[in-house]
Amino acid sequence: MKNDDPAVPHEILFIEDNPGDVRLVQETLKDQPGQFNLHAVSDVDETRAFLKRQARFADVPRPDLILLDLNLPKENGRNVLAAIKSDPEFRRIPVIVLTSSDRDKDVLAAYDLHANCYITKPPDLDQFMAVIQAIIHFWFEVAKLPAH
Amino acid sequence: MGTETHVKPVRVFIVEDEQVVAMDIRNRLQAMGYQALGVAATAVEALALIDRLRPDLVLMDIVLHGKPDGIALADQVLKRFAVPVVFLTAHADRATLDQAKRAEPFGYILKPFTDLKLQTTIETALYHHDMDCRLKASEQRYREMVEIISDWVWEIDQHSVFTAASPRVYDILGYRPEEIIGKTPFDLMPPGEAGRVKAQFEDLMSRRESFRHLENVNLHKNGRRVVLETTGIPLFDPSGMFCGYHGVDRDITDRRQIEEQRNRLIEELQLSNQELGQFVYIASHDLQEPLRMVTSYVQLLKKRYHGRLDSDADEFIHFTVEGTARMQILIRNLLHYSRVGTQVLKKEPIDCGKLMEHVLSIVKLGIDQSGAVVAWENLPFIQGDPIQITQLFQNLVSNAIKFHSGRHPKVHISARRQQDHWVFAIRDNGIGIDAQYYERIFLIFQRLHPRGVYPGSGIGLAICKKVVERHDGRIWVESEPGKGATFYFTLPVDPVDKENHV
Numbered sequence: 278m279k280n281d282d283p284a285v286p287h288e289i290l291f292i293e294d295n296p297g298d299v300r301l302v303q304e305t306l307k308d309q310p311g312q313f314n315l316h317a318v319s320d321v322d323e324t325r326a327f328l329k330r331q332a333r334f335a336d337v338p339r340p341d342l343i344l345l346d347l348n349l350p351k352e353n354g355r356n357v358l359a360a361i362k363s364d365p366e367f368r369r370i371p372v373i374v375l376t377s378s379d380r381d382k383d384v385l386a387a388y389d390l391h392a393n394c395y396i397t398k399p400p401d402l403d404q405f406m407a408v409i410q411a412i413i414h415f416w417f418e419v420a421k422l423p424a425h
Numbered sequence: 426m427g428t429e430t431h432v433k434p435v436r437v438f439i440v441e442d443e444q445v446v447a448m449d450i451r452n453r454l455q456a457m458g459y460q461a462l463g464v465a466a467t468a469v470e471a472l473a474l475i476d477r478l479r480p481d482l483v484l485m486d487i488v489l490h491g492k493p494d495g496i497a498l499a500d501q502v503l504k505r506f507a508v509p510v511v512f513l514t515a516h517a518d519r520a521t522l523d524q525a526k527r528a529e530p531f532g533y534i535l536k537p538f539t540d541l542k543l544q545t546t547i548e549t550a551l552y553h554h555d556m557d558c559r560l561k562a563s564e565q566r567y568r569e570m571v572e573i574i575s576d577w578v579w580e581i582d583q584h585s586v587f588t589a590a591s592p593r594v595y596d597i598l599g600y601r602p603e604e605i606i607g608k609t610p611f612d613l614m615p616p617g618e619a620g621r622v623k624a625q626f627e628d629l630m631s632r633r634e635s636f637r638h639l640e641n642v643n644l645h646k647n648g649r650r651v652v653l654e655t656t657g658i659p660l661f662d663p664s665g666m667f668c669g670y671h672g673v674d675r676d677i678t679d680r681r682q683i684e685e686q687r688n689r690l691i692e693e694l695q696l697s698n699q700e701l702g703q704f705v706y707i708a709s710h711d712l713q714e715p716l717r718m719v720t721s722y723v724q725l726l727k728k729r730y731h732g733r734l735d736s737d738a739d740e741f742i743h744f745t746v747e748g749t750a751r752m753q754i755l756i757r758n759l760l761h762y763s764r765v766g767t768q769v770l771k772k773e774p775i776d777c778g779k780l781m782e783h784v785l786s787i788v789k790l791g792i793d794q795s796g797a798v799v800a801w802e803n804l805p806f807i808q809g810d811p812i813q814i815t816q817l818f819q820n821l822v823s824n825a826i827k828f829h830s831g832r833h834p835k836v837h838i839s840a841r842r843q844q845d846h847w848v849f850a851i852r853d854n855g856i857g858i859d860a861q862y863y864e865r866i867f868l869i870f871q872r873l874h875p876r877g878v879y880p881g882s883g884i885g886l887a888i889c890k891k892v893v894e895r896h897d898g899r900i901w902v903e904s905e906p907g908k909g910a911t912f913y914f915t916l917p918v919d920p921v922d923k924e925n926h927v
Contacts, residue, residue: 297718400717400753402724
């Protein structure tokens with residue numbers, strides 16, 4: 278399903294402490310200028326502040342999609358996932374776990390905590406970009422998301 | 426001694442101071458088939474002759490003139506020469522008989538006596554003496570054994586109180602036998618152990634059961650811990666009444682210590698291996714992250730700036746991209762290798778024939794490209810981790826196909842049983858391996874050929890070795906360079922299968 282209004286970009290929140298990865302996603306999204314706004318936070322506290330629009334995040338939009346790395350400082354990504362999925366206000370936002378781990382344990386834990394999808398970061402740039410393209414294609418063009 | 430006396434005539438010496446009687450006895454003995462060695466009239470004469478002649482038996486009048494008298498003489502004869510003495514006497518009074526008894530004679534004959542009486546008394550005396558000798562020899566042997574063996578030999582009564590202890594107890598526990606007697610075995614143990622062993626022993630005793638290798642901790646007189654291994658059998662008196670136990674205690678403190686030390690070392694080794702495995706896993710896992718960054722950005726650099734900088738820059742970027750790609754493969758393999766070593770094995774029955782069919786479907790591309798023929802026969806059921814065993818077969822079969830010499834690869838897989846394990850053989854007709862590399866090829870990241878000729882990461886056989894070793898087997902190779910190689914590995918026979926074969 279196409280964005281009804283091309284002028285309104287999709288808001289993506291990337292919970293990731295590695296700026297390199299954030300930049301890679303940004304570079305990927307450059308191919309479709311104006312369609313996506315990528316916001317990055319690096320730990321559980323920033324995530325909470327962003328979602329609740331506190332402090333310096335007072336003016337941020339509500340994200341349409343969340344990309345979540347599991348390997349975060351302070352509390353790990355699993356706890357962040359649990360927090361989002363247990364909050365009635367945010368639990369409908371699709372959360373894509375995007376991590377370097379391919380361990381069964383992590384995959385199971387993520388789905389148990391209601392992750393919408395689990396993806397292992399491909400080590401190759403082209404594959405990485407292809408995965409990001411696939412994510413936005415699926416979630417913004419194929420899937421129908423809940424209205425705010 | 427016993428048998429000899431009956432084959433040769435029995436040699437009898439007579440001590441009798443009445444010459445007429447002596448002659449009479451002598452004649453009667455000869456007539457009965459005994460050899461009368463000689464006659465002495467006095468004790469002094471008798472001792473000298475007996476010493477020289479060493480008769481089998483002495484017939485002796487209790488009443489001799491002079492000193493020593495017959496009874497004293499008999500005592501000496503028995504003690505010094507171990508020759509049995511039969512008393513002849515006309516005096517059957519109580520006092521004489523009582524006195525005679527003390528000399529422990531082997532018989533009495535009251536004068537006058539019949540030939541039959543003489544003969545039966547002599548034979549009975551010889552028989553008893555023979556038995557005595559055997560008993561003494563056997564007692565001697567027993568005593569020597571008890572003293573020689575390093576175990577402590579003991580006896581307890583029905584109340585578990587020591588009634589005998591061999592001197593060895595001093596070496597083991599520091600107590601002299603006389604200090605042990607009167608104590609119970611439990612007095613020698615620390616309190617907790619005493620309770621435990623006592624309960625165990627009382628249970629055995631209630632059933633009058635013998636026991637072997639009952640391990641128990643004791644305290645040496647100096648306080649040191651001594652581990653004993655006790656073996657005992659119940660004792661019954663001649664009427665069949667239970668009257669205690671006797672047995673041996675062996676000091677196994679050193680053995681236990683060595684065993685404990687060995688177990689501790691094994692445990693430490695396992696722990697350190699496990700830590701090493703974890704370390705490799707974590708290290709290689711954590712290395713992946715920064716490497717992914719380097720790889721991604723150098724690839725991005727190439728994508729965006731290829732042909733826009735100078736040709737040197739293009740070349741440098743090219744080598745960087747190549748290097749990072751290789752490093753990624755290495756780390757992935759290292760991770761894979763460490764997982765094979767650290768992951769918990771999930772063993773289940775595996776039909777190796779079925780497994781080969783599966784392996785064939787995995788390596789189908791290699792088979793199609795090379796025109797390989799892969800055959801197998803009589804592959805058994807084994808117990809193993811299906812993922813790891815599949816990997817093992819897959820690596821060996823794909824190696825067998827990969828290292829071909831231009832001919833169509835022929836790969837043959839077989840297994841034969843050798844006692845309690847299977848010996849698998851994977852034979853190929855490829856390039857073979859020089860004997861000097863038989864060991865090296867199983868080491869991680871060891872390659873014998875340039876990447877361009879036979880591609881690979883040098884991890885396949887290292888993984889095979891790890892898988893086989895984790896399944897309690899061995900792996901090795903035999904080869905004739907140019908003609909092919911055969912990889913062998915062993916896997917234990919399925920315990921269920923083992924029973925069926927028995």
